[in-house]
Amino acid sequence: MKEPDVNVVAPTLFNELHWNYWKTKVFVSAMQLGVFTQLTEGPADSTTLADRLGLSERTAPDFLDCLVAMGLLRRDAGVYTNTEESAQYFDRGTSHTYLGDVMLTEAGHLGNDLTAALRAERSREGASSAREFYDNTYADADRTASFQRAMTAMSYESGAALADRLPWGRYRTFVDVGCAEGAVGVHLLRAHPHLNGIGFDLPGARAGFEKYTAAHGLADRAVFQGGDFLRQPLPAADVVIFGHVLHNWDLDVKLHLLGQAHAALPPGGLVVVYEALIDDDRERNVVGLLLSLMMHLSLPGGFDYTPADCAEWLRETGFTDIRAEHLAGAEAMVVGCK
Numbered sequence: 001m002k003e004p005d006v007n008v009v010a011p012t013l014f015n016e017l018h019w020n021y022w023k024t025k026v027f028v029s030a031m032q033l034g035v036f037t038q039l040t041e042g043p044a045d046s047t048t049l050a051d052r053l054g055l056s057e058r059t060a061p062d063f064l065d066c067l068v069a070m071g072l073l074r075r076d077a078g079v080y081t082n083t084e085e086s087a088q089y090f091d092r093g094t095s096h097t098y099l100g101d102v103m104l105t106e107a108g109h110l111g112n113d114l115t116a117a118l119r120a121e122r123s124r125e126g127a128s129s130a131r132e133f134y135d136n137t138y139a140d141a142d143r144t145a146s147f148q149r150a151m152t153a154m155s156y157e158s159g160a161a162l163a164d165r166l167p168w169g170r171y172r173t174f175v176d177v178g179c180a181e182g183a184v185g186v187h188l189l190r191a192h193p194h195l196n197g198i199g200f201d202l203p204g205a206r207a208g209f210e211k212y213t214a215a216h217g218l219a220d221r222a223v224f225q226g227g228d229f230l231r232q233p234l235p236a237a238d239v240v241i242f243g244h245v246l247h248n249w250d251l252d253v254k255l256h257l258l259g260q261a262h263a264a265l266p267p268g269g270l271v272v273v274y275e276a277l278i279d280d281d282r283e284r285n286v287v288g289l290l291l292s293l294m295m296h297l298s299l300p301g302g303f304d305y306t307p308a309d310c311a312e313w314l315r316e317t318g319f320t321d322i323r324a325e326h327l328a329g330a331e332a333m334v335v336g337c338k
């Protein structure tokens with residue numbers, strides 16, 4: 001295999017195709033479940049729709065808001081209705097214009113796993129927990145490498161934006177918690193030669209991290225520390241970063257991790273949480289909503305969230321001066337100060 005490439009471009013086309021694939025799955029599931037046909041009987045809220053369509057209440061809000069963000073439904077004060085186009089083409093009762101059969105015949109299989117997960121109280125498709133998902137991933141070297149490559153691609157633009165947007169001149173060290181290959185740290189270390197970083201992750205992430213950071217000539221400033229954040233404290237640093245980590249876990253673990261970050265920071269230190277945060281109105285950032293559905297599908301307990309949710313958890317765990325800022329594409333960060 002070739003060595004990691006140090007001069008890559010952002011994976012724009014990959015992102016576009018990947019998220020279009022997931023939008024198609026959501027659309028097919030909506031037709032398999034009869035969402036649009038149900039809504040021609042009248043507007044309904046998430047609880048009513050979950051009951052009528054046999055959806056789990058755990059997954060229904062993210063699924064329905066995803067359809068809103070995709071422009072297939074409207075939501076007003078928590079009540080969902082069809083758009084004109086959805087009512088005309090996706091309601092089975094409107095037989096002279098109904099187009100759903102075409103999609104279900106050609107691509108119906110795409111929705112099967114999502115439809116089953118939306119109906120189940122617990123997903124039966126993926127691992128029983130995020131813990132099991134990562135144990136399985138790191139048990140296989142090829143799976144580890146492709147997972148870490150995907151994380152590097154997913155965080156490419158956010159890493160570059162983070163290097164630009166935070167006042168790094170005030171800080172000397174950071175710990176990137178759940179660092180995977182260390183791509184975000186590489187962005188920060190290349191842009192700010194005075195910084196030193198720790199990549200903290202499960203021991204199975206070490207080989208990929210050391211190979212990637214060495215290929216960028218940063219082995220001396222990027223140190224890997226193997227550990228389990230469910231069982232041990234985080235390493236001390238001036239800035240603690242969580243990228244696409246909190247969404248893997250339930251609320252208790254999210255709060256536990258933010259509390260651990262608070263303990264690891266000096267007074268004045270920063271916690272930075274970045275991922276495809278769902279917009280506060282839950283009607284625009286379709287990628288954040290799709291990721292939340294992916295968590296429901298394969299990592300039980302995990303869910304994505306809004307900047308407002310994150311700000312509340314940061315306040316609860318003792319942070320102040322909390323602010324949210326868009327980074328790049330679908331991604332945003334929330335920053336808090338100890």
Ligand SMILES: C[S@@+](CC[C@H](N)C(=O)[O-])C[C@H]1O[C@@H](n2cnc3c(N)ncnc32)[C@H](O)[C@@H]1O
Nearest residue numbers: 151155178179180201202227228229230243244
């Ligand atoms: C979705 S990936 C995010 C990777 C990277 N931060 C990014 O944004 O590209 C989540 C990371 O959390 C790590 N992780 C999961 N459970 C962990 C644990 N118990 N302790 C430490 N790291 C863990 C995984 O190994 C993985 O690298």
